[in-house]
Amino acid sequence: MIFCIxxxxxxxxxxxxxxxxxxxxxxxxxxDRIRNALEDEIATGKLEAGTALDEQQLADxxxxxxxxxxxxxxxxxxxxxxxxxARRGVVVARMTPERIMDMFETVAEIxxxxxxxxxxxxxxxxxxxxxELHDASETLVKTGDFxxxxxxxxxxxxxxxxxxxxxxxxxxxxxIRNRLAAFRRAQLQQEQRLERSRAEHEAIxxxxxxxxxxxxxxxxxxxxxxxxxxxRRFIEASKLT
Amino acid sequence: MIFCIxxxxxxxxxxxxxxxxxxxxxxxxxxDRIRNALEDEIATGKLEAGTALDEQQLADxxxxxxxxxxxxxxxxxxxxxxxxxARRGVVVARMTPERIMDMFETVAEIxxxxxxxxxxxxxxxxxxxxxELHDASETLVKTGDFxxxxxxxxxxxxxxxxxxxxxxxxxxxxxIRNRLAAFRRAQLQQEQRLERSRAEHEAIxxxxxxxxxxxxxxxxxxxxxxxxxxxRRFIEASKLT
DNA sequence: GATTGATAAATTGTATGCAAATGTGAGCCG
DNA sequence: CGGCTCACATTTGCATACAATTTATCAATC
Numbered sequence: 001m002i003f004c005i006x007x008x009x010x011x012x013x014x015x016x017x018x019x020x021x022x023x024x025x026x027x028x029x030x031x032d033r034i035r036n037a038l039e040d041e042i043a044t045g046k047l048e049a050g051t052a053l054d055e056q057q058l059a060d061x062x063x064x065x066x067x068x069x070x071x072x073x074x075x076x077x078x079x080x081x082x083x084x085x086a087r088r089g090v091v092v093a094r095m096t097p098e099r100i101m102d103m104f105e106t107v108a109e110i111x112x113x114x115x116x117x118x119x120x121x122x123x124x125x126x127x128x129x130x131x132e133l134h135d136a137s138e139t140l141v142k143t144g145d146f147x148x149x150x151x152x153x154x155x156x157x158x159x160x161x162x163x164x165x166x167x168x169x170x171x172x173x174x175x176i177r178n179r180l181a182a183f184r185r186a187q188l189q190q191e192q193r194l195e196r197s198r199a200e201h202e203a204i205x206x207x208x209x210x211x212x213x214x215x216x217x218x219x220x221x222x223x224x225x226x227x228x229x230x231x232r233r234f235i236e237a238s239k240l241t
Numbered sequence: 242m243i244f245c246i247x248x249x250x251x252x253x254x255x256x257x258x259x260x261x262x263x264x265x266x267x268x269x270x271x272x273d274r275i276r277n278a279l280e281d282e283i284a285t286g287k288l289e290a291g292t293a294l295d296e297q298q299l300a301d302x303x304x305x306x307x308x309x310x311x312x313x314x315x316x317x318x319x320x321x322x323x324x325x326x327a328r329r330g331v332v333v334a335r336m337t338p339e340r341i342m343d344m345f346e347t348v349a350e351i352x353x354x355x356x357x358x359x360x361x362x363x364x365x366x367x368x369x370x371x372x373e374l375h376d377a378s379e380t381l382v383k384t385g386d387f388x389x390x391x392x393x394x395x396x397x398x399x400x401x402x403x404x405x406x407x408x409x410x411x412x413x414x415x416x417i418r419n420r421l422a423a424f425r426r427a428q429l430q431q432e433q434r435l436e437r438s439r440a441e442h443e444a445i446x447x448x449x450x451x452x453x454x455x456x457x458x459x460x461x462x463x464x465x466x467x468x469x470x471x472x473r474r475f476i477e478a479s480k481l482t
Numbered sequence: 483g484a485t486t487g488a489t490a491a492a493t494t495g496t497a498t499g500c501a502a503a504t505g506t507g508a509g510c511c512g
Numbered sequence: 513c514g515g516c517t518c519a520c521a522t523t524t525g526c527a528t529a530c531a532a533t534t535t536a537t538c539a540a541t542c
Contacts, residue, residue, distance in 0.1 A: 029327050030526070031315070055494070065527045067308070070495085074272070074312045078319035086270050087494055087533055102409035109358075109410075113350045168343035169350070176413070271496070296524070306497045311525085328503055328524055 031068035035075050042081045042092055045182040053090040107176050108224030112217040118163035119213035126163045134205050141194045149194055150185050187231035272309035276316050283322045286423040294331040348417050349465030353458040359404035360454035367404045375446050382435045391426050428472035
């Protein structure tokens with residue numbers, strides 16, 4: 001399931017496929033395709049918070065009946081991406097700034113927990129993979145390619161999740177991270193954020209190399225809270241316009 | 242006639258949850274009632290892991306059609322309580338010992354994170370509520386009432402979640418904790434576990450009282466890992482029989 | 483002009499029907 | 513006797529139909 005989300009988002013990032021009837025596999029369930037499509041649109045912000053999701057309208061859009069649409073919506077409601085009020089329809093989850101900050105704090109704590117565990121448990125192979133990823137990101141910062149950096153960033157953090165050798169924790173981390181996808185991306189466009197992000201990664205890598213999980217953990221928390229602060233600034237800034 | 246008995250039993254089971262269901266009986270969605278019922282049965286272990294969940298069978302049992310049953314099952318699949326294989330039906334999630342241990346470790350880390358944040362952020366009112374809860378648990382240990390202690394334990398830990406003043410984190414913690422409900426209960430029945438559990442709570446309360454979040458955090462992690470160890474022993478023990 | 487009530491329209495929730503896929507077992511061949 | 517094939521039963525996935533509830537409309541009243 002989480003795998004599907006990843007696939008959908010990667011595909012979404014590579015090319016802007018509007019519908020899903022293109023080359024989508026006939027073997028995949030219609031309800032899953034609809035769920036993935038909506039997940040993607042909510043995560044990327046294409047569907048704004050508060051938007052009402054009319055079942056028939058969605059059904060028409062996806063060329064399906066209401067049944068698979070409803071099944072997709074119910075799944076999204078469990079992930080917290082939409083809110084279902086009984087007999088009153090579904091809306092894209094409306095998130096208050098407080099809630100976003102709560103989510104950021106949670107993801108910061110979970111990430112810092114992950115990197116601590118990962119530092120103690122990662123195999124040499126995993127460590128070298130992480131180093132490789134980090135090294136490659138230098139180019140992305142120079143070119144200032146936000147999309148590419150966002151994708152790298154995702155890979156970097158997910159590599160850490162998996163290095164915890166706790167697959168359940170990794171899944172949780174990915175799920176929560178995906179829910180913040182839309183906001184994280186926005187945050188990256190704050191000036192200098194790319195450079196700073198990479199510098200913070202550098203510090204984390206240093207701690208990992210020294211095998212100091214506690215320090216890696218503290219630095220990761222700082223890294224994530226910096227991202228949250230950048231986001232807050234971004235939100236405040238867009239309020240003024 | 243048999244059909245009526247089954248329906249009565251289901252309604253009875255739902256009704257025992259809490260009294261306010263009666264009034265809201267018709268207002269609650271059928272799919273939600275089915276989901277809650279299945280959630281409960283899986284969490285308590287009434288529905289064993291690996292059990293196949295036939296849609297028509299469930300529909301008959303709940304006196305509904307397949308549509309709300311399918312919607313309920315799809316929601317449960319997101320929570321990870323059941324596994325859906327496309328066109329091959331749904332089974333109650335089969336959990337390997339490794340996965341259970343992963344989940345325990347995750348919940349241990351999250352709990353320790355919560356108690357750290359809670360120590361720094363809780364209001365005097367919240368602190369006194371927690372002390373009250375903890376004090377009351379002494380009696381439960383003496384009488385050796387596992388069910389009552391399990392309920393107290395839940396209240397104790399949830400009080401800590403809320404004291405983090407991070408509602409998203411609290412929700413996550415509760416969700417994960419619920420998924421482990423069936424196993425946690427089993428673990429409590431290990432000899433001396435009740436006494437030890439309370440002693441560990443005592444140590445945590447001490448650290449909270451001193452305002453030392455880091456120590457509270459370490460003690461909470463130890464507390465949770467002790468529970469995990471007790472569970473592992475319980476599992477090993479039941480393997481031998 | 484605002485409010486209320488009834489009525490109509492729209493939308494959600496549930497049931498049922500049908501097509502396609504999967505699983506099963508008897509019969510056949512090696 | 514074991515493995516394979518093909519028809520058949522079962523079950524899932526989706527569409528459609530119907531019922532129930534909410535929302536919108538609008539006229540009458542205060």
